[in-house]
Amino acid sequence: xxxxxxxxxxxxxxxxxxxxxxxxxxxxxxxxxxxxxxxxxxxxxxxxxxxxxxxxxxxxxxxxxxxxxxxxxxxxxxxxxxxxxxxxxxxxxxxxxxxxxxxxxxxxxxxxxxxxxxxxxxxxxxxxxxxxxxxxxxxxxxxxxxxxxxxxxxxxxxxxxxxxxxxxxxxxxxxxxxxxxxxxxxxxxxxxxxxxxxxxxxxxxxxxxxxxxxxxxxxxxxxxxxxxxxxxxxxxxxxxxxxxxxxxxxxxxxxxxxxxxxxxxxxxxxxxxxxxxxxxxxxxxxxxxxxxxxxxxxxxxxxxxxxxxxx
Amino acid sequence: xxxxxxxxxxxxxxxxxxxxxxxxxxxxxxxxxxxxxxxxxxxxxxxxxxxxxxxxxxxxxxxxxxxxxxxxxxxxxxxxxxxxxxxxxxxxxxxxxxxxxxxxxxxxxxxxxxxxxxxxxxxxxxxxxxxxxxxxxxxxxxxxxxxxxxxxxxxxxxxxxxxxxxxxxxxxxxxxxxxxxxxxxxxxxxxxxxxxxxxxxxxxxxxxxxxxxxxxxxxxxxxxxxxxxxxxxxxxxxxxxxxxxxxxxxxxxxxxxxxxxxxxxxxxxxxxxxxxxxxxxxxxxxxxxxxxxxxxxxxxxxxxxxxxxxxxxxxxxx
Numbered sequence: 345x346x347x348x349x350x351x352x353x354x355x356x357x358x359x360x361x362x363x364x365x366x367x368x369x370x371x372x373x374x375x376x377x378x379x380x381x382x383x384x385x386x387x388x389x390x391x392x393x394x395x396x397x398x399x400x401x402x403x404x405x406x407x408x409x410x411x412x413x414x415x416x417x418x419x420x421x422x423x424x425x426x427x428x429x430x431x432x433x434x435x436x437x438x439x440x441x442x443x444x445x446x447x448x449x450x451x452x453x454x455x456x457x458x459x460x461x462x463x464x465x466x467x468x469x470x471x472x473x474x475x476x477x478x479x480x481x482x483x484x485x486x487x488x489x490x491x492x493x494x495x496x497x498x499x500x501x502x503x504x505x506x507x508x509x510x511x512x513x514x515x516x517x518x519x520x521x522x523x524x525x526x527x528x529x530x531x532x533x534x535x536x537x538x539x540x541x542x543x544x545x546x547x548x549x550x551x552x553x554x555x556x557x558x559x560x561x562x563x564x565x566x567x568x569x570x571x572x573x574x575x576x577x578x579x580x581x582x583x584x585x586x587x588x589x590x591x592x593x594x595x596x597x598x599x600x601x602x603x604x605x606x607x608x609x610x611x612x613x614x615x616x617x618x619x620x621x622x623x624x625x626x627x628x629x630x631x632x633x634x635x636x637x638x639x640x641x642x643x644x645x646x647x648x649x650x651x652x653x654x655x
Numbered sequence: 656x657x658x659x660x661x662x663x664x665x666x667x668x669x670x671x672x673x674x675x676x677x678x679x680x681x682x683x684x685x686x687x688x689x690x691x692x693x694x695x696x697x698x699x700x701x702x703x704x705x706x707x708x709x710x711x712x713x714x715x716x717x718x719x720x721x722x723x724x725x726x727x728x729x730x731x732x733x734x735x736x737x738x739x740x741x742x743x744x745x746x747x748x749x750x751x752x753x754x755x756x757x758x759x760x761x762x763x764x765x766x767x768x769x770x771x772x773x774x775x776x777x778x779x780x781x782x783x784x785x786x787x788x789x790x791x792x793x794x795x796x797x798x799x800x801x802x803x804x805x806x807x808x809x810x811x812x813x814x815x816x817x818x819x820x821x822x823x824x825x826x827x828x829x830x831x832x833x834x835x836x837x838x839x840x841x842x843x844x845x846x847x848x849x850x851x852x853x854x855x856x857x858x859x860x861x862x863x864x865x866x867x868x869x870x871x872x873x874x875x876x877x878x879x880x881x882x883x884x885x886x887x888x889x890x891x892x893x894x895x896x897x898x899x900x901x902x903x904x905x906x907x908x909x910x911x912x913x914x915x916x917x918x919x920x921x922x923x924x925x926x927x928x929x930x931x932x933x934x935x936x937x938x939x940x941x942x943x944x945x946x947x948x949x950x951x952x953x954x955x956x957x958x959x960x961x962x963x964x965x966x967x968x969x970x971x972x973x
Contacts, residue, residue, distance in 0.1 A: 375865045382867035386769055389761025390778060393841065396834045397785045400796045407799070455689030463683050464690070474690050476962075477697050483888065483958040484951070485895025487922050488700060490929070491947045495703025499935060517696050524693065550682045571787075578789025581897035581922070585929045608791045608898075615795045615902055618822075623799060630792045641787050645780065 404634065408627030416628055420593040421610060426621035431629055433592045434610035437508065438577060440598055441606055444512030445519065445576045450569060453523030454558075457565075460524075461531040462553055482521035489518040490585030498586050506587025508596055508604040514586050515579060519572035526568020530561035563651030570644040574637050580608040607633055704951055707944035714938050720945065726908035726919070728928075728939050735942055737949060739908040743825070743918035747900055748893040750829035750914045751836070755893075756886060758833070759840025763882075766841065767848040768870045779842070786838035794902030797831030798823070802903065805830070810915060818915045823905030826914035831899040836889035843888065847881020848874050884964035891957035895950065897922040921950050 419430030456478075464471040493514030497504055504510040534557050542552040589603040591613070596604035607629065614626035712720070715735045723736020762782070766775055802818075806826055810818035818824060851874050859873045875882070905917030906927055919927075925943050933939045 375867075379865050379867045382870075383769060386761045386765035389758045390765050392758050393762050393785070393834075393837045394778070394781060396837070397781065397788075399800065400788065400793065400834070403796060403800045404792065452689045452692060455686045456693060459683070459686035459690040463686060474694055478693050479962050480955065480958055481693060481697060483891060483954065483961070484700070485892075485897070485922065485954055487895065487897045487925055488704075488947060488951050488954075491925070491944060492696075492700045492703050494929060495707065495944065496699045500703060501699075520693065520696070524690075548676065548679055550679050574787060578787075578791070580789070580791045581926055584926050608789055611795070612791050612898065612902070615791070615798070626795055627799075630789075630795060633789060634792065637787055637789070638784065641784065645783075 401634070404627050404630045407624055408629075408631045411621075411624040411628035412631065416625075416632065421591060421605075421613075422593070423591070426619070426625060429625055431607065431610055431632065433594060433596055434605045434607045434629075437588070437592070437596045437604045438607040440508055440596065440604075441512045441515060441583075442573055442577055444509060444598070445516045445573060446569070448513065448516040449520055449523050449572060453520055453569070453572075454527050454565060456520075456524045457527035457531055458553060458557075461528050462549070462557065478521045478524055482525060486518055486579055487581040487585070489514055490582030492517065493582055493586035505601060506589070506603065507601055508598050511583050511586045511588055511604065511606070512598075514582050515576040518579065518582060519576045522572040522575065523565075523568055526571065527561070527565045530564025530568065531557060533564060534560045563647055567644045567648045570640055570647070574640045574644075577640075578608055578633065578637060580606075580612050583609050584612075700951070704944055704948045707941045708948045711938070711941035711945040714941070715945075724910045726924075728942055733938065735945075737921075737946065739910045740919050740921045740924050740946065741949075742910050742912065743900075743904070743908065743920040744894055744922070746825045746912045746914065746916075746918050747829045747832060747904055747920055748890060749912065750826055751832035751893050752886075752890055754830060755833035755836045755840060755889060759837045759885075759889070760844055760882065762837065762841035763844035763848060763885075764870050764875070766845045768866070768874060779845075782838040782841055785834070786842070788835075790835060790896060790898040791902070793831045793835050794828075794899040796834075797827045797899055797903035801830050802827035806915075815913055815915055821915070821917060823903060823907075823917040824915050825904050825918045828900045828902075828904035828920075829914060831903055832893045832896055835896065835899065836892055839889045839892060840885050843885030844878070844882045847878040847885065850881065851877045880964045880967045884961045887957050887961040887964070891954045891961065894957070895922060895954050897926050901926050921946050925950070 415428055416430045417435060418432055419428055420432050421434070422429040456474075460471070460475065464474070466472065466475075493510060496502060497510045497513055498506055502510075504513075538556050538560065539552055542556045543549070547555070583606050587603065588606050588609040592603050592605040594602070596602075611626050611629040611633070614622045614629065617623070720735050720737050722738065723734065724738040724742075725734040725736040726739035727734045762778075766778060770778065802821075802824065806824070807818050812819050818826070855873055855877055856869060859869045864873070900920040901923040904920060904923065906919045906923060907917045908919040908924075909916055911918065925946055928939060929943045
């Protein structure tokens, strides 16, 4: 049998709880409605974004399906016979462009990232300038890189002419900041204890970088390079300015002066023609490109998750 | 090893390397050169933009260029009033952002405050896919689907001139650009809101605040600088976007913000003119660089603002 004091306490607690619940427990009806409406609007926003993506994919597939055939990859473009036209020179052009981009961007991008993370003294103004400069370059519109290509690489100081190598260099400069930023993040993720351990054992700074830092950051760098390459693969605007002429019916070469084409430029050219056959060809080209890009991006994400190291 | 073995009880050990290590220094300079290359890129951009631009202003009055509203370089006499194509860019960016900001911010609030971790893990990569779609594909989608199948059926035939039967219009490009920048706004704003310390959430909930109010009155203001940065970056991307505008908005310079008119944007003027066979050195050719300079300055200002703002919120909560 509980004492009187204990019972009085229990009663008081129960009373206080009831009062509190009555005052604060339930939400006012207006709040409940407002919450529901707000959540509904948010879902609508996400739904709209996803619906846009879905519609884009479905439309490309629905429209491009009739034009999907091996001809698409093996045949050159043609205005006279759209039913037999394809993307062969454009595909070869894009592959060569990308090869050039990788050759340029991997050493230079990783080199710049290594300098900024491992050597640069961040209190010096010139190093801060390089850093701010890279951030800004990453956000310069792609067509401005086209102007750079036209005014500096094709004509002007480098004067390469309208050749594929000039297009490749333009695209490489366009994605270089992306690679540097990604590589820096990967290098920064390697803990300092690894470096200090290596240095303490008598390794030089470069030996430490080459044997410890670089191997540990390769997955992150590779992810960044793949994403950058997929960006370069889809870029159209700068190529228009540096001479990716649109009707190339032969296989382009790296230094050939007869012109070259690229996948997105060829798609653009087909898309500008109002006839249904060319619209289908454009859509089919978009399907090809989306499949390649999706595969590359998925591989990059897989790589990131697979080799992500926890230190 | 960097030090030679010392005789026992000999001189105090020297800690410096005995050789000068020229190889190490060479490597450092090589890497530094890679980094400097990015500064050279900027210099090259400025040089290739400015030299023809200065020549251009030797032919065309700067004041006429910057205040004129008639853009007809092909006419005789030609007129270079850049405001007409600036208006085209603003037209597309304005209507595009009107759609993209609510959708992008709504998605960001949903992702950071409402979505379960599983939902988040599915939706974020999907948005990343959207961000990776080439703009030529979005432009094609805008011209061949959004315009005929969404805008024309919805837009009343008479209102503001109507959308019926027009092959190009600003609104189609604007919606395409909206689709392009939604993932930028959603992803960056989500990051900004997730950088707000948990304590602020929990404090607000402990005071009995409802979920909607926590999101709008606590988290949103706390992440505001990051959110504004994402929007500014998105505007800069919208202004600099080329392919969507070329494919969906047309090439008719018009001094209008009416969304159902065909227009020409700055980027599409550059793309269309520089692709054609215009002789290097002609006024047309130089005008491409003048428009490019203006575009570069506009986007640079926005990018600098955006970078500043991002740094600000990082400083506050790191």
